[in-house]
Amino acid sequence: xxxxxxxxxxxxxxxxxxxxxxxxxxxxxxxxxxxxxxxxxxxxxxxxxxxxxxxxxxxxxxxxxxxxxxxxxxxxxxxxxxxxxxxxxxxxxxxxxxxxxxxxxxxxxxxxxxxxxxxxxxxxxxxxxxxxxxxxxxxxxxxxxxxxxxxxxxxxxxxxxxxxxxxxxxxxxxxxxxxxxxxxxxxxxxxxxxxxxxxxxxxxxxxx
Amino acid sequence: xxxxxxxxxxxxxxxxxxxxxxxxxxxxxxxxxxxxxxxxxxxxxxxxxxxxxxxxxxxxxxxxxxxxxxxxxxxxxxxxxxxxxxxxxxxxxxxxxxxxxxxxxxxxxxxxxxxxxxxxxxxxxxxxxxxxxxxxxxxxxxxxxxxxxxxxxxxxxxxxxxxxxxxxxxxxxxxxxxxxxxxxxxxxxxxxxxxxxxxxxxxxxxxxxxxxxxxxxxxxxxxxxxxxxxxxxxxxxxxxxxxxxxxxxxxxxxxxxxxxxxxxxxxxxxxxxxxxxxxxxxxxxxxxxxxxxxxxxxxxxxxxxxxxxxxxxxxxxxxxxxxxxxxxxxxxxxxxxxxxxxxxxxxxxxxxxxxxxxxxxxxxxxxxxxxxxxxxxxxxxxxxxxxxxxxxxxxxxxxxxxxxxxxxxxxxxxxxxxxxxxxxxxxxxxxxxxxxxxxxxxxxxxxxxxxxxxxxxxxxxxxxxxxxxxxxxxxxxxxxxxxxxxxxxxxxxxxxxxxxxxxxxxxxxxxxxxxxxxxxxxxxxxxxxxxxxxxxxxxxxxxxxxxxxxxxxxxxxxxx
Numbered sequence: 001x002x003x004x005x006x007x008x009x010x011x012x013x014x015x016x017x018x019x020x021x022x023x024x025x026x027x028x029x030x031x032x033x034x035x036x037x038x039x040x041x042x043x044x045x046x047x048x049x050x051x052x053x054x055x056x057x058x059x060x061x062x063x064x065x066x067x068x069x070x071x072x073x074x075x076x077x078x079x080x081x082x083x084x085x086x087x088x089x090x091x092x093x094x095x096x097x098x099x100x101x102x103x104x105x106x107x108x109x110x111x112x113x114x115x116x117x118x119x120x121x122x123x124x125x126x127x128x129x130x131x132x133x134x135x136x137x138x139x140x141x142x143x144x145x146x147x148x149x150x151x152x153x154x155x156x157x158x159x160x161x162x163x164x165x166x167x168x169x170x171x172x173x174x175x176x177x178x179x180x181x182x183x184x185x186x187x188x189x190x191x192x193x194x195x196x197x198x199x200x201x202x203x204x205x206x207x208x
Numbered sequence: 209x210x211x212x213x214x215x216x217x218x219x220x221x222x223x224x225x226x227x228x229x230x231x232x233x234x235x236x237x238x239x240x241x242x243x244x245x246x247x248x249x250x251x252x253x254x255x256x257x258x259x260x261x262x263x264x265x266x267x268x269x270x271x272x273x274x275x276x277x278x279x280x281x282x283x284x285x286x287x288x289x290x291x292x293x294x295x296x297x298x299x300x301x302x303x304x305x306x307x308x309x310x311x312x313x314x315x316x317x318x319x320x321x322x323x324x325x326x327x328x329x330x331x332x333x334x335x336x337x338x339x340x341x342x343x344x345x346x347x348x349x350x351x352x353x354x355x356x357x358x359x360x361x362x363x364x365x366x367x368x369x370x371x372x373x374x375x376x377x378x379x380x381x382x383x384x385x386x387x388x389x390x391x392x393x394x395x396x397x398x399x400x401x402x403x404x405x406x407x408x409x410x411x412x413x414x415x416x417x418x419x420x421x422x423x424x425x426x427x428x429x430x431x432x433x434x435x436x437x438x439x440x441x442x443x444x445x446x447x448x449x450x451x452x453x454x455x456x457x458x459x460x461x462x463x464x465x466x467x468x469x470x471x472x473x474x475x476x477x478x479x480x481x482x483x484x485x486x487x488x489x490x491x492x493x494x495x496x497x498x499x500x501x502x503x504x505x506x507x508x509x510x511x512x513x514x515x516x517x518x519x520x521x522x523x524x525x526x527x528x529x530x531x532x533x534x535x536x537x538x539x540x541x542x543x544x545x546x547x548x549x550x551x552x553x554x555x556x557x558x559x560x561x562x563x564x565x566x567x568x569x570x571x572x573x574x575x576x577x578x579x580x581x582x583x584x585x586x587x588x589x590x591x592x593x594x595x596x597x598x599x600x601x602x603x604x605x606x607x608x609x610x611x612x613x614x615x616x617x618x619x620x621x622x623x624x625x626x627x628x629x630x631x632x633x634x635x636x637x638x639x640x641x642x643x644x645x646x647x648x649x650x651x652x653x654x655x656x657x658x659x660x661x662x663x664x665x666x667x668x669x670x671x672x673x674x675x676x677x678x679x680x681x682x683x684x685x686x687x688x689x690x691x692x693x694x695x696x697x698x699x700x701x702x703x704x705x706x707x708x709x710x711x712x713x714x715x716x717x718x719x720x721x722x723x724x725x726x727x728x729x730x731x732x733x734x735x736x737x738x739x740x741x742x743x744x745x746x747x748x749x750x751x752x753x754x755x756x757x758x759x760x761x762x763x764x765x766x767x768x
Contacts, residue, residue: 050234055237058238
């Protein structure tokens, strides 16, 4: 796809590799360490896809308990309530905070799921040489890396609430098991996204 | 990947392309995650306690997934589901209990729903108004065979199994004002509760299951007397009227009290429920309980018959039998007999229930008892009806000794009990006395008394209505105002007194000056000094008088 004029020659095709740390070019057969800055220089990150899959699986696995178990326990004199992510969203909608509900819903439900799908799709497309434009792939990868961090908003909300609302018998908020799982899920999804060597995306474009 | 034309890089590329074939260390992470998840699943499955199903009539406030099962305010389980029973008449609550408590889920385990309860005897569970109701569980401390289906209690038991104390069953003829939850008193101190109230199997008695808390349960002896305290107990006796209330709570709800006669506290107390198989009788009142301090009140061995000729109006069951004024038994029953010959007077046969213990013959055998009574009868002992209460006309049975009447003997041949010889009653004489009394009362000159009293009242009213009486208040007020005026005069006089005193002092000073010019030997000196002394005395008196007036202006009138 794309304009043939834009078909660029990759460093790898030229028998070169670039240091990701200082940007200097060196021969692909050179020493592993950059001759300028001493960082490890690889033409392609080794086992990148395997790592993507491994982290992604952990992330997806952690996502289930994150949604099943409560992320927040509220203890007040009227009794104890525990909220999962979804029930929290429902409570917010019922109390009329539609914007906050939308933000939480987007950050905690939509973004992680979209990320799983995108990363899995990218990895599959690389593995099975799917016919997708290299630019589409690149855009997807960039977006994934960008939005990934926003999933942590939920973790921060709970952390701040739990730290602030410690009023003893009146009301106390304690983080639940779910939020730990959710944090693990977000972290591993981010690791999966960053383990994907973007240069691999361009290798496949050579098929065109 | 057709880059074979890139000569220098091809070998390196081939090597790089083989790399994914080797496994990355990152795969350890999902492996660990799977192991962890598996362990969590296995652990939570393993930690799952037994599931028990409890059926309730109503599941007020019980919510699946939220309601807890608690024991001593600690969660020991959680309601998993609430559904209607198959017959659609009750509710089945499935509860997942903690594995720790599983051994105690045997037939002694009881469940009930704790809601806020407000009634005359208790206010409890108010916390559930805010926190929602919960299911309370109670078990004894002995592990037993597992049960998984229970019937929940309608109402919370008043005492949990673990509470140390003593459970007893009392039997009474009527339930009275004693309810579940009514207190049990010992010397007006609350020491227990009524737990259950039910009819006996044949519905001839009311049975009360009561619980007496430790350490007061040590005060229960085999001979302890229990009696109902239903509000107010009043009595009128020779020493006046008395009203007794066990407690304000009992005034509304009734209660049970018990006491121990001195004699029985020497025996060993009933400590545990297991050796208290005997059923205690619940007496109607304290007096009744005290009156039955001796056993054998239903012992047929100590029964006699007595045949009273003529009318026995006023003789009924439970009439006391008295010997020298002491109660020694009671009439168990009375029945009428037809006369043997036409036109003759009928008679009544009373069954006399004696209590030999009251005569100092505790636990005597029937033979010895009969011998003792026969001896007494031989000495002239007779049974006689006597007037018990003039107002109600009730009778009592009296044992009298008339040595000159030793001829009669006990008729041991009669059935079902031996018959005691009877002495004719002088009830008629008593009745005649009463009639005389009533007659005398009616002959009292009440009419003239009333007339005289009315006249007296009339005179008094006239006196009050007379014009002199009406002017009396005005005269009084006039006197009062003149009193006030004189008091004012006295006050103004008092105000002048200091000036007078000063004047007098000055005069005496002048006199002294004059005297200095006079020879001490002269007569006028003597006279003058005497006069001055007199003046000083007068001045002191006036000063004292003024002081008195200041303190008490009335002194001018009263002289004191």
